Amino acid sequence: MPSKKRRTIRANPSASAAKARAEATSSQAIAKPLTVEALKERAKKLRRHIIAMTARAGSGHPGGSLSSAEIITALYFNFLRHDPRDPRWPDRDRFVLSKGHAAPLLYAALAETGYFPVEELLTLRKLDSRMQGHTDMTTTPGVEMSAGSLGQGLSFSIGIALAARLDRRDYRVYVLLGDGECDEGQVWEAAMAASHYKVDNLVAIVDRNQQQIDGWTYDVMDTEPLAEKWRSFGWHTIEVDGHELAQILAALDEAKQVKGRPTAIIAHTTKGKGVSFMENNPEFHGRAPTPEEAERALKELE
Amino acid sequence: MALERYTREAYGNALLQLGRENEDIVVLDADLSRSTMTRIFAMEFPHRFFDCGIAEQNMMGIAAGLAASGKTVFASTFAVFASSRCYDQVRMSIAQPRQNVKIVPSHGGITVGEDGFSHHSIEDLALMCSFPNFTVIVPADAVEAAQAVRAAANTYGPFYIRLCRPKTPLILGEDYRFIIGKAATLREGKDVTIIACGLMVARALQAAHNLIRDGIDCRVVNMSTLKPLDEDVIVKAAKETGAILTAEEHLQHGGLGSRVSQVVARYHPVPMSFLAIRDFYSPSGKPEELMERHGLTVEGIEQAVRSLISRKP
Numbered sequence: 267m268p269s270k271k272r273r274t275i276r277a278n279p280s281a282s283a284a285k286a287r288a289e290a291t292s293s294q295a296i297a298k299p300l301t302v303e304a305l306k307e308r309a310k311k312l313r314r315h316i317i318a319m320t321a322r323a324g325s326g327h328p329g330g331s332l333s334s335a336e337i338i339t340a341l342y343f344n345f346l347r348h349d350p351r352d353p354r355w356p357d358r359d360r361f362v363l364s365k366g367h368a369a370p371l372l373y374a375a376l377a378e379t380g381y382f383p384v385e386e387l388l389t390l391r392k393l394d395s396r397m398q399g400h401t402d403m404t405t406t407p408g409v410e411m412s413a414g415s416l417g418q419g420l421s422f423s424i425g426i427a428l429a430a431r432l433d434r435r436d437y438r439v440y441v442l443l444g445d446g447e448c449d450e451g452q453v454w455e456a457a458m459a460a461s462h463y464k465v466d467n468l469v470a471i472v473d474r475n476q477q478q479i480d481g482w483t484y485d486v487m488d489t490e491p492l493a494e495k496w497r498s499f500g501w502h503t504i505e506v507d508g509h510e511l512a513q514i515l516a517a518l519d520e521a522k523q524v525k526g527r528p529t530a531i532i533a534h535t536t537k538g539k540g541v542s543f544m545e546n547n548p549e550f551h552g553r554a555p556t557p558e559e560a561e562r563a564l565k566e567l568e
Numbered sequence: 569m570a571l572e573r574y575t576r577e578a579y580g581n582a583l584l585q586l587g588r589e590n591e592d593i594v595v596l597d598a599d600l601s602r603s604t605m606t607r608i609f610a611m612e613f614p615h616r617f618f619d620c621g622i623a624e625q626n627m628m629g630i631a632a633g634l635a636a637s638g639k640t641v642f643a644s645t646f647a648v649f650a651s652s653r654c655y656d657q658v659r660m661s662i663a664q665p666r667q668n669v670k671i672v673p674s675h676g677g678i679t680v681g682e683d684g685f686s687h688h689s690i691e692d693l694a695l696m697c698s699f700p701n702f703t704v705i706v707p708a709d710a711v712e713a714a715q716a717v718r719a720a721a722n723t724y725g726p727f728y729i730r731l732c733r734p735k736t737p738l739i740l741g742e743d744y745r746f747i748i749g750k751a752a753t754l755r756e757g758k759d760v761t762i763i764a765c766g767l768m769v770a771r772a773l774q775a776a777h778n779l780i781r782d783g784i785d786c787r788v789v790n791m792s793t794l795k796p797l798d799e800d801v802i803v804k805a806a807k808e809t810g811a812i813l814t815a816e817e818h819l820q821h822g823g824l825g826s827r828v829s830q831v832v833a834r835y836h837p838v839p840m841s842f843l844a845i846r847d848f849y850s851p852s853g854k855p856e857e858l859m860e861r862h863g864l865t866v867e868g869i870e871q872a873v874r875s876l877i878s879r880k881p
């Protein structure tokens with residue numbers, strides 16, 4: 267059977283990595299969870315990377331990257347079962363970035379957890395860099411999905427989650443969507459499918475920063491009542507302050523206990539969070555800070 | 569350096585004028601009105617502008633319904649989403665019923681640059697030319713963009729007018745007159761013809777100018793309407809210059825080159841070359857770096873012309 271064969275081939279590099287995992291106590295896969303205070307520092311560090319990367323690139327999306335910093339921090343530094351030395355480990359938890367424009371944030375987390383050197387972050391958007399403008403699963407270690415065309419990540423995540431069921435693996439799948447992204451019909455087609463198939467190893471996190479490009483979501487395309495929509499599609503739905511790490515971690519824990527249906531976490535956030543002049547400023551959705559702005563921003567993030 | 573302008577700004581301004589003249593003009597966008605510049609229209613006519621949010625397929629359906637009810641509808645987003653994302657919605661609701669919908673996206677081609685492959689629109693002309701009933705236009709500069717938008721508004725039926733992200737050189741004077749389905753010969757020549765569209769036209773003119781020093785006399789044709797194609801100009805070029813190079817910011821299959829070659833093969837076969845985006849997805853990079861990678865530069869055109877000429881019988 268071809269599929270079985272492919273699994274055996276993949277198992278080879280993983281076998282040695284698994285051994286290493288068992289030996290190295292500092293490995294991410296079995297690392298001791300960080301305290302909330304320590305995580306806060308990590309989130310700040312990711313924010314500094316976002317500013318430095320986009321400023322150096324001269325383009326990119328700081329706003330939506332900054333708003334998800336705590337969500338990504340909670341996942342990568344505390345929650346995901348993953349092994350940066352073995353990005354293709356078959357039993358890893360998957361994180362899918364559906365709002366692919368937040369690539370700088372994901373790259374920062376991947377670099378800080380050891381998927382590739384931190385120095386590489388500053389090559390963002392440069393020709394032939396592994397730090398593509400939007401995520402590219404063929405280029406960057408640790409990136410699970412090519413994104414950038416919004417609305418497609420949830421469907422993809424269902425596929426990964428169903429494969430776990432078929433392969434009898436116990437990994438879990440986490441996917442991050444934008445709230446503007448929830449305008450796309452495909453998101454709701456996927457929402458329906460996930461609950462129809464009782465995909466309970468799947469958690470969708472919506473970055474509810476209330477902004478998209480043309481303005482506030484309630485002006486451009488009102489998605490309220492958002493939590494009720496997810497509930498009515500059969501999802502266990504939790505609302506949290508998306509900048510409160512303890513709340514995010516509690517929600518992720520809660521999701522693990524839910525059986526027979528997927529979980530949605532609506533994370534209320536502020537776009538541009540952490541940099542005073544970027545917060546709720548639509549200009550910084552898709553514009554990089556100038557060198558002077560970057561300097562001011564980095565000062566605020568010290 | 570020639571003056572440079574945004575074709576998308578010309579579009580926004582043309583919409584504003586059209587909106588003032590015609591109450592039946594309605595404009596839709598999908599959360600990109602700053603980039604597509606439909607916002608220029610939206611500010612003056614908020615009640616005739618509908619932001620559909622990030623839901624391009626839905627936008628095309630709404631556009632079709634408005635058109636079926638007598639409106640002249642413009643719908644904008646990025647080219648990659650306008651074409652591939654909505655293919656069946658456009659096919660069913662706009663192309664076959666011949667609705668009066670003008671799809672006018674910005675960010676065609678790879679000059680989108682750093683955003684990467686998800687935002688590069690390299691298949692859109694093939695997709696849009698594949699629809700029966702559609703008129704497909706790629707304006708060469710801001711002057712032509714404004715005129716093409718006006719012509720589309722005044723001509724019943726579905727249109728796709730592809731605009732781009734960067735400013736492009738102004739090459740057509742204010743006395744230029746765009747006619748749907750008519751190519752403009754911008755430079756006469758007898759050794760070879762370069763048929764180009766979009767921002768490759770300015771590069772073709774520059775290359776033709778440079779090739780004089782090699783004693784090569786290039787004709788340059790601006791084939792801004794890809795569908796319906798101006799077959800007469802192509803056949804004339806084949807007969808009179810005996811070799812044709814096409815140049816486009818699009819994949820080598822399904823766009824300008826493919827379409828021109830069908831006409832040449834059918835009526836008057838001559839040696840041809842095709843300068844186009846090569847058959848792979850480009851990474852992030854500066855627009856010019858990506859154009860260079862595919863040889864879509866003035867030098868690239870010169871080289872292609874020289875090797876094409878050597879193949880002339």
Ligand SMILES: Cc1ncc(C[n+]2csc(CCOP(=O)(O)OP(=O)(O)O)c2C)c(N)n1
Pocket residue numbers: 329330331333365367414415416417443444445446447448473475477478479537551598599600622649653
């Ligand atoms: C299908 C598609 N349409 C349009 C875009 C252009 N676009 C990029 S980001 C964005 C706004 C996203 O808003 P949201 O999902 O709320 O993200 P966030 O606020 O977290 O940045 C848009 C419209 C896109 N990338 N994909």
Ligand SMILES: [Mg+2]
Pocket residue numbers: 444445446473474475476477478
């Ligand atoms: Mg948002």
